[in-house]
Amino acid sequence: MGQLEAEFTSEPFHGEGPPPAHAVRARTAAEDAGLTTEFGPLGTSVSGEEDALLDALPAIARAALDGGATRLTLRVQRPGAAVETGGGDPGSVLDGMVRQVEAELGTRLSELDRAGKQRAVRLLDERGAFQLRRSVAAVAEQLGVTRFTVYNYLNRG
Structure with a gap:
């Protein structure tokens, strides 16, 4: 199986200060699944083997929701997959x-x-x-x- 990447954000967002519990719990669930994790101010990026990442998604979602998240947004893609830039053509x-x-x-x-x-x-x-x-x-x-x-x-x- 190949690699996958995922980005997820949990809301509500907080301003300055420590990250909210729902974001920390989601990151911890991803790390516990053995995924490579990059924690940022607006969300978390994870990568790993396809099966490991897909199997970890329910635990990540549960951790965020149990931590107080009201919404979880997720994007999953294969590494190097093209991102649409407004039409995808060179003239965009x-x-x-x-x-x-x-x-x-x-x-x-x-x-x-x-x-x-x-x-x-x-x-x-x-x-x-x-x-x-x-x-x-x-x-x-x-x-x-x-x-x-x-x-x-x-x-x-």
Whole structure:
């Protein structure tokens, strides 16, 4: 069997301070299942063998709900699966914005160093890229980072 990746968010979100119990419990359930886990301010990303990940999903959901979550949102995909960027064709709005930023910075987003990636996110944000549906995930994929990293770059302004 192959690998799978999943991202899940549990609500309600909390502002500053420690993460809510429902988010911590969901992360713990994923770790207990042996999944590779990345815990972020807006959700959790996990990866692992297909059977292990699929078998762990009920425990993750139960842990979040038992911890007080009122909603759990889940996305599962195979690693490297394409993320739709607003039509999927090279002429889409987001693709155009990305190409402009790459031209301005002189290289592809994936080849930028950390400071360059932060600058690219700022430029895309200034152009309204993150108002587009699924844009954070699409930009994260092109940068070679997680969507949580993109959110962190956005929060650093």
